[in-house]
Amino acid sequence: MKRTIRTALLTAGALIAALGIPSTAARADAAAPRIDLRVLVVSDGGPATEAIAAELDTAGTPYTEIDLTRSDRPVIDADYLADTVDGRERAKFQAVVLPNDNPFPANSAEMAALVAYERAYDVPQVDAYTYARPEAGLQYPVHGGYSGSVDGVQAEVTDAGRAGPFGYLDGPVPFEDNSPTVGESYAYLSTPVAGADFTPYVQAPIPGTTKRGSLVGEYRHDGRRELVVTFVYNRHQQQFRLLARGIVQWMTGGVHLGSSRNYFAVHVDDVLAADDRWNSELNCTPGDVDCTDPDAVPDPIRMTPADVDRAVAWQREHGFTLDLAYNGAGSVDHREDGDGTDPLADRFLAERDEFRWINHTYTHAFLGCEQDTTVVPWRCATHADGSTKWVSRNDISDEIALNRVWGQTSGLPLDNGELVTGEHSGLRVLPQQPTDNPHLAPALADNGVTWLASDNSREPDQRRVAPATTVPRYPMNIFYNAGRAAEQVDEYNWIYTSRAQGGSGICEDNPATTTCLPAPLDTATGYAEHIVPLERRIALGHVLANDPKPHFIHQSNLAEDRIAYPVLDGVLDGYAALFAENTPVVNLRMKDIGVELQRRAAWRAAVRDGQVTAHRIGGTVTVEGPDGVAVPATMPEGTTRSGSVFGGAYAGGRSGWTPPTSAPLVLALPPSAVPAPATGADGSAPATAPAPKARVPEGVAEPVSPGTNG
Structure with missing residues (x-):
């Protein structure tokens, strides 16, 4: 064993010499090296490294991925990792992500090169999913630890984690358990090796003991820093989504390109209009073009003034603003068909400033092709020569303009650049x-x-679409034609059960449908017990994925049983239980979401095309990119640009977009953000033995469908 350790030390020393890097003491007064703001992701094709790469990609953080399963991959050696630029040493990567603590064969020159590089430049290493073992600073699980499923386990961020990279969380980290028949999470729970400089950041109870084992922790040794993760995950699982920000924060020291927020916006369509009700006997919606029974009579659902009051109170309770997509003709028709009054519109207008408003066209007309409803499903009507009959430019313009004028006359706080057409019509629909x-x-x-x-x-x-840019919206599976929970469940059963069970058979025709049911839900309990938890989980998943796209429901869902609120409460209350106050939900209006998505697309293209360079020298960050492209960046508190505070406060740091400019972006970091070199507790040599193959359960390798009820 002593011979092996000495060989490893000599190998590391030789590689430091090959890199041309003087010792820490020798270069203490020399110019600081240049550290490029790019992450090296070494993947073995597993879900954990893929999840981290996806997190970087979504945030807009540049990274280089090496796939160990490819024979044509580059070799990781001294030249690959570092060089010299303009006479200054350059580390090409600010962090290294490995699939485990050592994915290479024994005595690998590539692992030795990484060890030397990390020690020389104080570059941290993330072990995306590794076995708990002394080489990673932990006891083997057989020594009082645990190996097995952690489905449904409630993990906790430690005090050190909250004081460090996971300070945006309140503490709880619940692990998903979406299916009682599929293993979704697997972990090795263990305690640090005696004498190891190991700090647990996230822990969970070790079954059968009073101890807690590490799931995520920092191991300092041999002049290196490793983030040791001992549970497996995929990019969609809530436990990863909760911890992903902290993993990136730890590996970059909070200094990286790209930014991330937790967004949630809800559009309520058809406000002031009425939505036709689902008919449980006909299994269609009278008034809809596909419900052709001549005896079918529409049964409209329309909000009341009391529903407006509830919406206002709900917003104030949650500090959240709904976006109301309105149809002015709904109020005009109501007045004309009744006694000349419309208490609903009057109440909305009295509370107009409590909401954001979006033009949803005057009558909610279909603005695509002229619909031929003599067949089911409908088809586009055609001229004699076979060409499509289209709704005219004047008719479309009238729908937009009349509704805008109605809204302006009523004093609605509109942004005239925003539009939601009825059923998103006018756009292509297959x-x-x-x-x-x-x-x-x-x-x-x-x-x-x-x-x-x-x-x-x-x-x-x-x-x-010529002058406009689309803003994709997530449809929530709370149906427009349901005002009561029982109606929602009845229609849900019809859509998502088999023909033999009285359903539509859509799941038989399209097995990829994710919300299929093994049996019909109870109409009395199915909404609260199945649909609400499922829709809450899906929507919260979007919130935690740095996804600004809005969700949309309909005014009918705020009427009668007010079935939208249990889902919305689940998202916002669930979020509040998980996140600290420094990480609020970001609630943008439609145009701001459009701008965010547009900026991201331009930035991703610039990064993909190699048009962005960024590096850090000591306490200065410099970013260069193409003209006209705004730069997203995340930096520590105290960072300045030209003497002014950079970005906006979020999750304990500063982040945001900088306006596009032809000059390089230069940021000054606070003194606290310039790291000291890592020091080891025992000075031991890096491990040369590859990490054992860790177990990956079915529900991680192939993520459990969000439609599975757990």
Whole structure:
């Protein structure tokens, strides 16, 4: 054993010499090295490294990925990791992510190169998912620890974690348990080796004992720092989503390109109009184009003044603002068909400043092709020559302009650049209408529309529609034609059960559907017990994924049983229980979401095309990118730009977009953000033995469907 250790030390020393790096003491007064703001991700194809790479990608943080399973991959050696630029030493990566603490064969020159590099430049290493063993600072699990499922376990951030990289969390880190029949999480729980400089950041109870074992912790040894993660995860699981920000914070010291927020916005469509009700006997919605029974009579659902009061109170309770997409004709028709009054509109207008408002067209007309409803499903009507009959430019423009004028006359605080068309019509819809209505773009230009809502389930990417850019919205599975919980469950059963069970059979025709049911839900309990938890989990997943896209429901869901609130409460109350006050939900209006998505697309393209360079020298960060592209960055508190405070406060740091400029972006870090070199507790040599293969359960390798009830 002594011979092995000495060999490892000589190898590391030789590599430091090969890198041309003087010892820490020798270079104490020399110029600081240049550290490029880029992460090296070494992957073995497993879900853990893929999850970290996805987190970096979503935030806009540059990284280079090496796939160990590829024979044509680059070799990790001294030249790959470091060089000299303009006479200054350059470390090409600010952090290293490995699939485990040592994924290479025994006595690997590549692992030795990484060890030497990390020691020389104080570059931290993340062990994405590793076995608990002394080489990682932990006891083997057989020595009073645990190896096995942690489905449904409540982990906790330690005091050190909250004081360090996980300070944006309140403490609880619940592990998902979405299916009683599928293993979704696996972990090695253990305690630090005696004498090891190991600090647990996230712990969970060790079954059968009174002790807690580490799930995430920092191991300092041999002049290196490792973040040791001993549970497996995929990019979608809540436990990873909660900890992902802290993993990136730890590996970068809070200094990196890209930024991340937790966003939530909810659009309420059809406000002032009425939504037709689902008919449980016909299994369709009278009044809808696909409900053709001649005896079917529409049964409208419309909010009341009391529902407005509830919405106002709910917003104030949660510090959250709903976006109301309104149809002015709904109020005009109500007055004309009744006694000339509309108490609902009067109440909304009295509380107009409590909400944000979006033009949803005057009558909610379908603005694509003219619909031929003589067949089910409908089809586009055609001229004699077979060409498509389109709704005209004038008709589209009138729908937009009349609703805008109604809103302005009523004193609504509008942004005229925002528009939601009825059913996202005018945009292509498959299979009937594979292209946009050619008259849509000119009508948008006529009315100054710059942001147009689209359905994320159809078109998840932004695109241009002449003067406008789309803002994809997530449809929540709370149906527009349901005001009562029992109606919602009845329709849900119809859609998502088999034909043999009285359902539509959609799951038989499309097995990829994720919300399929093994059996119909109880109409009395199914909403609270199945649909609410599922929709809450899906929406909260979007919130935790740095995803600003809005969700949309309908005014019917705020009426009668007010079925939207249990889901919205679940998202916001669940969030509040997990996050510290320094990490609030960001609630943007539609145009700001559009700008955020647009900036991200431009930034990702610049990074992908190699147009961005960024580095840190001591306490100065310099970023260069193409003209016209705003730069997202995350920095510690106290960071300044040209003497002014940089960015906005979020999650314990500063982050935000800098305006595009032709000059390099230069940021000054606070003295506390300049790290001291790592020191080891025992001076031991790096391990040369590869890490044992850790178990990956089925529910991580193939994520459990969000539709599975647990």
